[in-house]
Amino acid sequence: DAGITQSPRHKVTETGTPVTLRCHQTENHRYMYWYRQDPGHGLRLIHYSYGVKDTDKGEVSDGYSVSRSKTEDFLLTLESATSSQTSVYFCAISENTSGSLKNTGELFFGEGSRLTVL
């Protein structure tokens, strides 16, 4: 199994508070992703990173920020949590060895972080 650890695994917080989710990998993979999973929506990409300090927005990035200061850590921050951000958050990693921009598609996922915003 790929070495991916998400923390915390469960969190309950109140509207307006800041929240940071951490993803830690031991695989030295270049690419890291944050997704959210909601019923009826499948997986939606929030932000991704293609290297240290190199990040970009996904399709649902509003209200979220990320940082990657080391290869192994990718942090997702909700500056001021809202009830619409109640979700299960998944971190994923991949290593593109194709030499092209096209993702090889082989993602390895963490076990998820369930966030409830009251």
Place this chain on the structure above:
Amino acid sequence: GDSVTQMEGPVTLSEEAFLTINCTYTATGYPSLFWYVQYPGEGLQLLLKATKADDKGSNKGFEATYRKETTSFHLEKGSVQVSDSAVYFCALSGSNYQLIWGAGTKLIIKP
């Protein structure tokens, strides 16, 4: 833009039944296609993939064939087990390091 459409679930079958989960896609160029599986309480894991037209991906008794003429990548298994109960996601490789995901199909297998 690129998109993936999966049949809606849940799909409920009896053990040893034949399974088909439909997946069709819209894409420019020649994407790779994937099936991921998510067991209860876990993250997703890659089940199988196909990288070009007419390729067949297979794993754990599941198969899917990349059909460019019908833009489809249907998942099949000849005899399902209770342990196959999970959510199945079809996906394609978009540009810029991203995957395009279907909404997922929940599969329930009854003994």
